[in-house]
Amino acid sequence: MVEKIKSDEVVETICRGTSEGIVIYGAGLYGRTLYQYLEQKYHVDIKCFAVSSREHLDCERIESKAVVPIDEVVKENSQCILVIAVSEQKQRELLDLALKLGFTKIYLVLNEFLRYMQSELNVIRLEPLKMLKFEVHITDHCNLNCKGCYHFSPLSEESFLSTEEFERDLKQLSQICKGEASHITLLGGEPLLHPQVTDFFYITRKYFEKCEIELLTNGVLLNRMDEKFWQACVENRVFVNCTKYPVKIDYDSLEKKAETYKLHIDYHNDVGAGEKMLIKYPFDLQGKQPIEWNYAHCTRSNKCITLKHGRLFTCPMAAHAHLAKDFFGLNMELSDKDSIDIYAVRNFEEIARFLITPIPFCRYCNLKVKPEQQEWSVSKKSMDEWF
Secondary structure, three states, X not given: OEEEEOOHHHXXXXXXXXXXXXXXXXXXXXXXXXXXXXXHHOOOOEEEEEEOOHHHOOOOEEOOEEEEEHHHHHHHHOOOEEEEOOOXXXXXXXXXXXXXXXXXXXXXXXXXXXXXXXXXXXXXXXXXXXXXXXXXXXXXXXXXXXXXXOXXXXXXXXXXXXXXXXXXXXXXXXXXXXXXXXXXXXXXXXXXXXXXXXXXXXXXXXXOOOOEEEEEEXXXXXXXXXXXXXHHHHHOOEEEEEOOOOOOOOHHHHHHHHHHOOOOEEEOOOOOOOOOEEEEOOEOOOOOOOHHHHHHXXXXXXXXXXXXXXXXXXXXXXXXXXXXXXXXXXXXXXXXXXXXXXXXXXXXXXXXXXXXXXXXXHHHEOOOOOOEEEEOOEOOOOHHHOO
8 A cells, every 4th residue: 555645634544553653764854854743743653764775874863763774674564654755756766665675554745745744843833832841051161162053152161050950950840740851951062071961860860750861962072981971871761962073083982882881872963074064043133133923933942942040941042142142242131031930830831831932032033034054163252153
């Protein structure tokens, strides 16, 4: 059976027939969009992503799902639903291979349905969260200091989050959310600079037993981490997500070390040296941009939720803009209305409603101007890198 996905009715049929699970064939734009759509709208668990061969294996995991060659997938999942999520021009070739391998339930994502999913995901993003997910800086400073970093880390003095404050905030959020969260990311800055980094693993797992815990790092210090670090990752089910930059890191050695602890390292990107690009997001320091329009068209609002000093922000720029304000002496108004106090709310629903509300800080982002791509380089801490 081969059927085309051109409406939500077909997707609902797929979701009802998932006793053997769903595999997404394609790990690019189509596959990742479909994954987010099925997860966020239908709360369906995807078994894995499939690619044609190991030559197409640019990364080994997307989010928390493995990326596996299709001939290996079929060994244990031939009865699953296979959704081919690539452009229509490439579908014929992949369909022939899938049929040859023995898959019997195959769906094809049409181009028009990709556009529909993208628009729907934007609507879903602006709906209240059903479960909290957030990120938190355990350091504000970084050892790479990337030009134009939108967390403003190059502008930070050495800054470590205390484990006492972190535990206090996690305990409060756990009480509000009844111990449930979908995903918590520990990052920076560079989190591995924190001398107590492993303590954050144990604290997070103590208050959120079932959530995914991610450590997002630039990887520079990973090879130097001792057994205590790796063991803490194992004990607390922390997955390491490494962003590749054009700096010298022995990734083969790093992965071998992780394998000795039966850990897998994910890659936030998987580009070669010199290919890493940075994005300069346009700002309006006069703060004259339309707040509601900006919020609705921002890819970070209600998605990159940030916990900082007992408050939740709908995006990281609002949370860390004080670093730029202080460093450059900017006349930028930051207020408590940009975030919500987790000690002043009665329940999670109150937090969820706030996170879909445009905040005053939105007026400083100029989303009507296309972001500027620039090659990666070390920051000179000059104002024109950001503004």
